[in-house]
Amino acid sequence: DAKTTQPPSMDCAEGRAANLPCNHSTISGNEYVYWYRQIHSQGPQYIIHGLKNNETNEMASLIITEDRKSSTLILPHATLRDTAVYYCIVLPTGTASKLTFGTGTRLQVTL
Amino acid sequence: EPEVTQTPSHQVTQMGQEVILRCVPISNHLYFYWYRQILGQKVEFLVSFYNNEISEKSEIFDDQFSVERPDGSNFTLKIRSTKLEDSAMYFCASRYRGTQSYEQYFGPGTRLTVT
Numbered sequence: 001d002a003k004t005t006q007p008p009s010m011d012c013a014e015g016r017a018a019n020l021p022c023n024h025s026t027i028s029g030n031e032y033v034y035w036y037r038q039i040h041s042q043g044p045q046y047i048i049h050g051l052k053n054n055e056t057n058e059m060a061s062l063i064i065t066e067d068r069k070s071s072t073l074i075l076p077h078a079t080l081r082d083t084a085v086y087y088c089i090v091l092p093t094g095t096a097s098k099l100t101f102g103t104g105t106r107l108q109v110t111l
Numbered sequence: 112e113p114e115v116t117q118t119p120s121h122q123v124t125q126m127g128q129e130v131i132l133r134c135v136p137i138s139n140h141l142y143f144y145w146y147r148q149i150l151g152q153k154v155e156f157l158v159s160f161y162n163n164e165i166s167e168k169s170e171i172f173d174d175q176f177s178v179e180r181p182d183g184s185n186f187t188l189k190i191r192s193t194k195l196e197d198s199a200m201y202f203c204a205s206r207y208r209g210t211q212s213y214e215q216y217f218g219p220g221t222r223l224t225v226t
Contacts (some may be wrong), residue, residue: 032213034213034214041148041200041220041222042219042220043115043202043204043218043219043220044154044202044204044217045217046214046215046216048211049214051212059127077191083170093213096146097213098144098156098159098167098169099144099146099156099204099215100156101153101154101155102153103153103176
């Protein structure tokens with residue numbers, strides 16, 4: 001599976017957009033980019049995924065560069081409840097693949 | 112909204128004892144997983160289960176671990192003889208069988224403390 005690189009931590013003011021970057025320069029053509037988050041010690045929570053097009057759902061937007069070597073998760077109006085560790089994971093299609101969690105980005109949303 | 116549930120939320124056991132952690136996956140999901148997270152460390156994959164058999168396991172998942180889907184709803188993780196280093200949060204996850212999305216949905220976890 002492709003390796004991902006994320007900054008260890010970021011801060012964001014409440015109400016502002018949080019932009020979390022992820023580098024996955026070795027991604028291959030059949031691999032999706034998935035984002036999960038873990039709030040404190042709770043179970044990881046699925047956020048969004050994409051292959052090459054930008055995606056949006058009720059939680060976030062995912063912007064994938066044209067060369068697919070990096071992506072950005074956008075939380076449009078961060079709240080205190082969005083404080084969590086965010087994980088970018090590259091996952092091949094067509095399998096029951098395990099999720100391989102890295103250290104992620106610890107996002108701290110402040111007043 | 113359907114969710115994965117896990118019981119108990121916290122289990123304390125003595126070293127050498129057997130424990131069974133229970134999970135009820137989302138009802139129409141067909142892939143099941145166990146992960147663990149030692150305090151302060153990464154979430155680690157243990158095992159995946161599909162069609163009543165293990166499809167993949169990590170090197171952590173040794174002979175002391177086993178999984179079972181005893182009926183149509185439960186998915187269990189058994190640790191036969193617990194060790195101190197088994198103390199961790201254990202998360203169950205499940206996934207639909209769809210071919211367009213592979214997102215896994217996690218339960219709230221069971222905190223296992225081995226003394």
